[in-house]
Amino acid sequence: MILVQEEDFQVDALYKSLLKSNQTGAVAMFVGLVRQFSDLPKEVCSFELEHYPGMTEKNLQTIVDEANTRWSLLDVCIVHRVGRLSVDDQIVFVGVSASHRAEAFQACDFIMDYLKSRAAFWKKESQGSQSHWVEAKTNDEKSLERWSKLRNS
Template sequence: MVLVQEADFNVQALYQDLCIANDTGAVAMFVGRVRQFTEQVDQDASFLLEHYPGMTERNIEKIVTEAKQRWPLLAVTVVHRVGELRVDDQIVFVGVSSAHRAEAFQACDFIMDYLKSRAAFWKKETSQGQSHWVEAKAADEASLERWSK
């Protein structure tokens, strides 16, 4: 399941959906939250996450398909929020289930690395009345290198 939405998500419900197969031996999940992104605490800090509807979902589905080709996964769920988000909001859920933990951990990590760099989201941070578009980070691109080996 791949969802791109403005609404928040329920981690417990998403976890339950990953446990549907009788041979589920492992579930690995990642929940990303909006952290304080300024040096000074700003209660009004927010960011706007934009996407290209249709294209973003297709990009995420390609990432999920590749993960399923690399590891024997039973279920995969990716939920990514868009719109205006504030510090402490949940922003992304990646969950995978498999028979064994190693595959679940690796696939979850792989999907998250690719989401950070290849899923077609644009982020505009606003703090203390100033806004700017966030550039891609070299560290995110470097994380992808380990999956090409």
Template sequence: MIQVQEADFCVQSLYEKLKVKNRSGAIAIFVGLVREFQGQNSSDSIDDDHCFQLEHYPGMTEHNLKEIIDDANSRWPLLEVCVVHRFGKLALNDQIVFVGVSAAHRAEAFLACDFIMDYLKSRAAFWKKETTSTGSHWVEAKESDSFSLKRWRES
């Protein structure tokens, strides 16, 4: 299941969709949240001038996510995979992304969930813009995201 949506999501209902009766031995989930803006520390206040805008390319984004899930399914024997990613204006601590994987065994579930999230960060068509009282800027990819992908290519 792939969903790209503006609305928030319910982790419990997504978790329930991952259960495969009499076959699921493990479900691994990851939920990403909006954290402090880059360059801010926890003593800075968040007010209405601060926002986080996530944009995507409809159609292309879903295609990217499907390719990532297909790749994960080719690496591990997965039962169910669910990816929900939000777009639009988000606030501090809002949920951004849900990645859930059901498998017969925990190792496959953990590895596939980690793999999907690493590839989603670098390969899905999403763009992040942060706005503060001093202006707006597009957030660039981090070197650590490229490093995370490298480990999967080497394995």
């Protein structure tokens, strides 16, 4: 399941949706939240996430497809919010079910790394009357390098 939506999500319901198979031995989940800080000196008050409908979902499906080629996954669920969000709001849910914990952990980590760098989302942070578009971070690109190394080894 891949959802891009403005509405908040319920983690317990998403967790239960990953338990469809009697082969499930592990579920790994990640929930991202809006933080109270940024790279600027002032604290973040809120931010807006924008996306291109259709293109974003296709990007996310490509990431899930790649994860499925690397690991034997039973199910994957991604929910990503868009629109105006405030501090402590949930932004993203990634959940993976697999027969074994190592596959679930690795796939969840992989999906988040690729989602952060390759999915078609744009973030504008606001601090009082000032706002700016958030640039891609070199740390995010470095996180991707380990997956290409693992693929080639």
